[in-house]
Amino acid sequence: MNPIPEEFQGANGTIQPGRYYGHGLPYLPIEHYPGKIIAIEGTDGVGRSTQIQLLREWLEVQGYGVVETGWTRSALMQPTIELAKSSNTLNKLTFVLLYATDFADRLEKEIIPALKAGFVVLADRYIFSALARAGVRGVDRAWLRSLYGFAIAPHLVFYLKIDVDTLIRRVLSARGMDFWESGMDLKGGDDIYDSFRAYQSKLLREYSSMSDEFGFRVLDARRPVDLIQEDLRRHVQAFLSSSDISVDV
Amino acid sequence: MGKKKNALTPTTFSLLHATDFADRLLYNIVPPLKAGMIVLAERYAYTAFARDVARGVDRRWVRDLYSFAVRPDLALYFRVPIDVSLDRLMARRVKLKFYEAGLDMGWSQNAQESFRIFQGKVLDEYDRLVEEFGLSVVDASLAITDQQQMVRNLVSRQLERPTLVETAVNQ
Ligand SMILES: Nc1ncnc2c1ncn2[C@@H]1O[C@H](COP(=O)(O)OP(=O)(O)OP(=O)(O)O)[C@@H](O)[C@H]1O
Ligand SMILES: [Mg+2]
Numbered sequence: 195m196n197p198i199p200e201e202f203q204g205a206n207g208t209i210q211p212g213r214y215y216g217h218g219l220p221y222l223p224i225e226h227y228p229g230k231i232i233a234i235e236g237t238d239g240v241g242r243s244t245q246i247q248l249l250r251e252w253l254e255v256q257g258y259g260v261v262e263t264g265w266t267r268s269a270l271m272q273p274t275i276e277l278a279k280s281s282n283t284l285n286k287l288t289f290v291l292l293y294a295t296d297f298a299d300r301l302e303k304e305i306i307p308a309l310k311a312g313f314v315v316l317a318d319r320y321i322f323s324a325l326a327r328a329g330v331r332g333v334d335r336a337w338l339r340s341l342y343g344f345a346i347a348p349h350l351v352f353y354l355k356i357d358v359d360t361l362i363r364r365v366l367s368a369r370g371m372d373f374w375e376s377g378m379d380l381k382g383g384d385d386i387y388d389s390f391r392a393y394q395s396k397l398l399r400e401y402s403s404m405s406d407e408f409g410f411r412v413l414d415a416r417r418p419v420d421l422i423q424e425d426l427r428r429h430v431q432a433f434l435s436s437s438d439i440s441v442d443v
Numbered sequence: 444m445g446k447k448k449n450a451l452t453p454t455t456f457s458l459l460h461a462t463d464f465a466d467r468l469l470y471n472i473v474p475p476l477k478a479g480m481i482v483l484a485e486r487y488a489y490t491a492f493a494r495d496v497a498r499g500v501d502r503r504w505v506r507d508l509y510s511f512a513v514r515p516d517l518a519l520y521f522r523v524p525i526d527v528s529l530d531r532l533m534a535r536r537v538k539l540k541f542y543e544a545g546l547d548m549g550w551s552q553n554a555q556e557s558f559r560i561f562q563g564k565v566l567d568e569y570d571r572l573v574e575e576f577g578l579s580v581v582d583a584s585l586a587i588t589d590q591q592q593m594v595r596n597l598v599s600r601q602l603e604r605p606t607l608v609e610t611a612v613n614q
Contacts, residue, residue, distance in 0.1 A: 201503070219454060221499035270455060285469055287511060291462040298454045340507040344454060 199340045209347045209409055212309075216343020222306060224346065229309030230439055231346060232430065233320035236354030237397050238375040239365040240415050241422070245354070246316050248423045249430065253314055257441040258434070261308040263300050264318035271296035279374065286331045293324045294341055301345065309346075312440060321345045322353075322408065326400040330393070331380065350433055351408060352426060354415035358395050365390075451547065453498035460491055461508050468512060476513065488512045489520070489572050497564035498548060517601045519594060520573060521583035525562050529555065 202216045203209045212227065232249075234242045246262065253260050266275045275292055308315050321342045328338055356364075365371060373379075376386050377393025405412060413425050451459065475482050488509040495505045523531075532539065539554040541547065545561025546554060572578055581593050 199507070217501035217504040219499075220501050221453060270451070285465075287465045287469070288462050291458055291465055295455050295458040295462065298452065298458055302452045302454065337507065337510060340504065343501075343504055343507075 199336055199343070202339045202343060203347060211347050211349040213347055214343065215345050215347055216340060218346075219302070219344050222302065224306060224309065227306075227309040228312040228439055229315060230350075230434070230437065231305065231309070231315045231317060231320075231348035233317040233322075233348040233351045234354065235320060235322045235351060235401070235410065236415060237323075237326075237356070237361065237394060237401065238372075239368060240354045240356050240361060241364070241419065242318050242354060244419055245423060245426060246318050248419075249426055250316055252427060253316075253430075258439070259311070259313040259442070260316060261304065261313045262316045262318065263304050265323060266293070266296050268296045268299035268303075270299040286328065286333060290324070290328045290333055290338070290341070293327075297321060297324065297342075298344060305346070314434075314439070317348065320348060320351065322351070322401065322404055322410075325404065326397050329400045330377070330396045349437075350429065351410050352429070353401060353405060353410035353412050354422070355402075355412050356398070356415040358391055358398060360416045361394060361398075362387075362391065451542070453495065453500050456498065456542065456547075457491060457495040457500050457505060457508070460495075464488065464491070464509070465511065472513065484515070487515060487518065489518060489569070489576065489578065492572055493565045493568035496568050497545070497561060517597060518576060518578045519581055519597065520569060520578040521581050521590070522566075522569070523583040525559055525566065527584050528562065529558060 199216065203213070209215075212224070212231070214224070218224075234246055234249075236242050250260050250262065266272055271292060275296060278289065278292060305315050305317075325335075325338055325342070329335055365375075371386050371390045373386075375394075376390035377396075378386065378389055380389075380393065382389050382392055401410075404410065411429055413422055415422060472482050472484065491509060492502075492505055496502050539558050544554045544558040546552075546557050548557070548561060550560045551557040569578075573580055579597050581590055581597075583590060585593075
């Protein structure tokens, strides 16, 4: 369905975790690094951070070294992205490129070194949030996949799936709707509620459409926190115990 | 720039320049093209193709990255040997810039030596680009007036081809 560049792993349906999706970084070979990447994906306010915190504690108690990485947290790009968001002068293409720069910086300076040192990298969002947001904004999907060809396919990708009604109630009771999460930049009208609903519905469809392509493990995020966490731990446990990763005892 | 935390990698260097380019394309290049004007661009995507690949990013990747760019109607490449460009820079007593000299690559601590190694790779890439994208080569070791004459000839010839001007307008 999606026009995917041939050199992109997902194109032929077989994704090899721990390898670059596409052309990769020719100057940084990553074969046989012992660490693992576990990505938690899902839309704004769905409960990713809550799950990651619990998962992290659980992994650390078992002796795994854990490194967390999250969207727009790079030392290089965070100030620029904040500025861009507040000044509103950027178009969708420059936004996509700034996010990609942020990701590249974290990949090279946090993720790859952690993989090399045998850590479990917990990613609060990975490239999929970027793909979803850009896809909704009409950016060419094949181009986006080629752009992110330098990303490493995670060992596990969990997708916290929710419906828009549950999401709206969760976001409103937690912190309210924010300009960007409501897609107000798409100028669909001044009503933030309507805009949030329309934008998030599109975003959820966009995530779902990537599910098969990227092998998401889908978790029903409408359930209580501890039930989701139980599922998460079961998958992670099964994966790590069958892998070669080492534990400090 | 010495601060390690903020140092650019070949890929973030490439992406930041692409971001800047996308911004200029949208605001400074596309509107005048739509108005039927001539846009003179000092450096274009080809700079990135040469420079970023010299730093080690994938050739195909960086070409795909810039696929949103408008293909120029005429692309001029001013070719000089490294010694000439280095002499010209030195004559103006400019201090070689960190990234321009490729000092980020750690090939040499000496700025001139590093420039030589890095620009050598950049020039090799440009030679590829001449073939691949049909760049028009201007011998930049000639006198300025001679170069300008060549440039004017190339541009005149280009402007006499109405179809191409049409294309630019319709981008
Ligand atoms: N399963 C759940 N059921 C009900 N409420 C939840 C659930 N998970 C998280 N929450 C609540 O939803 C809010 C958002 O959670 P959290 O910060 O973990 O989400 P997030 O996906 O990280 O959000 P953001 O996109 O802002 O980073 C919090 O108030 C949290 O307590
Ligand atoms: Mg969060």
